[in-house]
Amino acid sequence: MRKLHRLLLLFGLLLTAPLAMGAAPIPVIFDTDMGNDADDPMALAILNAFVDRGECDLLAVTLTKSSPSAAPYTKMFNTYYGHPDIPIGMTSEERTPDDRKYVGAIFDLKGKDGAPLFEKPDFTPEPAVPLLRKCLAAAEDGSVVMIQVGFSTNFARLLDSPADDISPLSGLDLVKRKVRLLSTMFGAFNGRYQNEFNVMNDVDAARKLMAEWPTPIWLSGFEIGEAIRINRKQMDSAFCADPDHPLMHTFILYREGWDDMQATFDVTSALLAIRPDDGYFTLSPKGKTRVNGDNVTPFDEDPEGTHQYILEVTPEQKARVQEAFLYLMSQPSLR
Numbered sequence: 275m276r277k278l279h280r281l282l283l284l285f286g287l288l289l290t291a292p293l294a295m296g297a298a299p300i301p302v303i304f305d306t307d308m309g310n311d312a313d314d315p316m317a318l319a320i321l322n323a324f325v326d327r328g329e330c331d332l333l334a335v336t337l338t339k340s341s342p343s344a345a346p347y348t349k350m351f352n353t354y355y356g357h358p359d360i361p362i363g364m365t366s367e368e369r370t371p372d373d374r375k376y377v378g379a380i381f382d383l384k385g386k387d388g389a390p391l392f393e394k395p396d397f398t399p400e401p402a403v404p405l406l407r408k409c410l411a412a413a414e415d416g417s418v419v420m421i422q423v424g425f426s427t428n429f430a431r432l433l434d435s436p437a438d439d440i441s442p443l444s445g446l447d448l449v450k451r452k453v454r455l456l457s458t459m460f461g462a463f464n465g466r467y468q469n470e471f472n473v474m475n476d477v478d479a480a481r482k483l484m485a486e487w488p489t490p491i492w493l494s495g496f497e498i499g500e501a502i503r504i505n506r507k508q509m510d511s512a513f514c515a516d517p518d519h520p521l522m523h524t525f526i527l528y529r530e531g532w533d534d535m536q537a538t539f540d541v542t543s544a545l546l547a548i549r550p551d552d553g554y555f556t557l558s559p560k561g562k563t564r565v566n567g568d569n570v571t572p573f574d575e576d577p578e579g580t581h582q583y584i585l586e587v588t589p590e591q592k593a594r595v596q597e598a599f600l601y602l603m604s605q606p607s608l609r
């Protein structure tokens with residue numbers, strides 16, 4: 275049954291994939307607080323789908339959440355999508371260190387035969403900053419797209435990193451030379467003046483990132499993912515051929531006790547990074563944002579600025595983005 279499903283999906287994929295044919299895959303680094311919300315694995319899911327479609331090359335996943343199961347969960351998740359060898363790095367700092375609702379609990383789930391649905395990998399992640407330096411040092415100049423959907427801890431520490439055995443360049447110079455773009459779920463814009471979770475969990479790093487990051491930055495504010503939600507019925511429909519998919523179980527574990535309307539904050543940053551020209555989102559004029567004394571993110575337009583945020587989505591954009599999220603997340607591994 276599963277084999278048949280894969281064949282059907284392969285056929286569907288061949289019909290829909292040629293979008294990126296001819297273009298080289300975008301080298302991507304994905305930095306996430308995996309485990310704090312269910313949108314992080316949704317974002318990682320669509321990146322895995324883009325890998326199979328030849329649209330991106332996932333160089334590494336780095337974690338800013340230091341809970342014990344965040345890295346084993348990420349390893350299991352990439353393996354399920356057919357990409358077990360993507361390097362995984364972890365912050366050396368204590369940041370939201372409890373497993374919360376799903377990264378640990380998913381390994382306790384049992385199938386009808388009483389066996390665990392998902393084996394917990396015996397796996398120790400690399401330290402994040404050396405891994406980031408290694409990936410950047412090996413990349414072509416001006417090529418890497420970095421996606422940050424958690425705290426700014428790892429990328430701020432990268433900027434501070436000195437020359438070492440991995441590269442004679444400082445972290446700042448490595449980013450200047452190798453990175454093309456940072457796409458991040460960060461702050462709040464479009465008239466929203468509020469504290470946002472990713473900023474608040476490492477305010478100093480967030481402030482540094484906006485002040486010192488040397489490449490263009492595309493920002494998805496809180497209000498964008500809040501406006502684009504995926505509900506249980508949509509998930510059940512997308513995953514009907516594989517109801518024991520880890521993302522389905524993640525959704526159920528994470529939404530338990532709440533409504534079933536999952537916001538898609540981090541997924542928006544991933545989609546924009548890989549498919550910026552497909553009309554899913556519209557970017558603001560250029561400018562500069564900062565983390566101010568209230569720890570919110572005011573934006574000043576400036577033609578010389580390197581920051582842009584996603585403008586409020588139209589109903590048409592919302593529908594297209596939802597559809598893309600669902601078909602990409604539920605795309606099975608073809609390997």
Ligand SMILES: [Ca+2]
Pocket residue numbers: 306307308310311313314423424540
């Ligand atoms: Ca996140």
